Amino acid sequence: MTAPVSIENATKTFGSFTALDDVSLDIAAGEFIVLLGPSGCGKTTLLSILGGFLSPTKGRIAIGGRDMTNVPPARRPTTTMFQDYALFPHMKLKDNVGFGLRMRGVGKAEREERAKGFLDLVGLKASADKKPHELSGGQRQRVALARALAVDPDVLLLDEPLGALDLKLRRQMQDELKSIQKRVGTTFVHVTHDQEEAMAIADRIVVMNQGKIEDCGPPSDIYMRPRSRFSAGFMGEANFVPAKVKSVDVGGAKLETPIGSIVIARSNFTGGAPVEGRTVTLCIRPEHFRRATEAAELGTALGEAVVTGIAFFGTHYRCHLKATDAPGLSIVAHMPQSAELVEGTRVALAVNPADIVALPDHARN
Structure with a gap:
């Protein structure tokens, strides 16, 4: 029954x-x-x-x-x-x-x-x-x-x-x-x-x-x-990047972050429609980061970072990075098995905007 x-x-x-x-x-x-x-x-x-x-x-x-x-x-x-x-x-x-x-x-x-x-x-x-x-x-x-x-x-x-x-x-x-x-x-x-x-x-x-x-x-x-x-x-590893909504139109919202600007769809905002001037927190999973050379036409560049730690997990390399333009921002990214990375390597990062979620930032608003 x-x-x-x-x-x-x-x-x-x-x-x-x-x-x-x-x-x-x-x-x-x-x-x-x-x-x-x-x-x-x-x-x-x-x-x-x-x-x-x-x-x-x-x-x-x-x-x-x-x-x-x-x-x-x-x-x-x-x-x-x-x-x-x-x-x-x-x-x-x-x-x-x-x-x-x-x-x-x-x-x-x-x-x-x-x-x-x-x-x-x-x-x-x-x-x-x-x-x-x-x-x-x-x-x-x-x-x-x-x-x-x-x-x-x-x-x-x-x-x-x-x-x-x-x-x-x-x-x-x-x-x-x-x-x-x-x-x-x-x-x-x-x-x-x-x-x-x-x-x-x-x-x-x-x-x-x-x-x-x-x-x-x-x-x-x-x-x-x-x-x-x-x-x-709680549902897995995530990078949380602070961002501010600079402008909003029917196509989406333009956001400024410490590692560059990006436009994401309005549907990617989970706390309601984007409002110009408000701050949000971007959630980017480690597997969604790519090197800019691999991101092709779907990727948006998000600045450069330096590898500070790396570990091989079989299916991928788990890399710790420090953003060049925002030294206080630590990033975890999963890079492919073919990646030839060592500590100190500079990596140009990119991400597909469709993979980013904008979470409400009640503490900042």
Whole structure:
């Protein structure tokens, strides 16, 4: 089964501390939502409120159109999967997976059949009679997922379930988790602080900060068109360049920056239409910088910089640069594998204006 989720003005306070601050979010049935943010941002508090482990100080939670605000966890159409798996060490895998069904009074034969079906879903049917200690970390994670899905929840809540796995296995499990979610069609709400994980699995990412939603949308939108400086910085490496709007016309806005002038489209302003005289902050991802000689007709020159540090990352060189005309401005740029750069090299930089996002600069205006 699956169901939509509606969160309306959810607030949670602990004494004088506000962990969740007037959060509203609609989740479609069958959607894979990822709550992303740093420690203390409110994402786990929101997940706990959805699961019924915490009650909101204010606000309303609905699942499948039914008010669940004050319904206890056992009576909600949700299950929660935790990072530590919490498998019973003395039980066989089929009994671990079928435990929730047993608590609901499902007979042994039906329980085992359904448990084996969900173990098959996660690729472990042949291991049904093994115990958890005989499995790897990734396999135990699959068993925990099978157990959570076996009770047929409308919504599956996942609290950093991949956090205990090593990098290679975590990447593998991200693919498997996404594939399984598509097959079963259950609404997934997944908490993580790993930006790459969020982009790999989410239909939509909800970026949270200080108890509020900073940004919400498909991974490509969150990365390429962030709505706030926090969202831009948290979703990956970014260069933030101060700029002032010099003029505006139907074709776009001309901006002056410490490393040169540039014209960008009005649609690239995320905080509203550009206004002459106002300051903004330009967000430029490292991979969008190019050497002027490589930028061809799409690039706009943005001055010269000196390489102060360089590291090879396989797919690219990650370069630290200092702008010649603005020594106080540090830039991180990804250069191609073929780049022959060393510290001290002078590089003429360029960028495609379509790749630049102008963020509101409330502190300056």
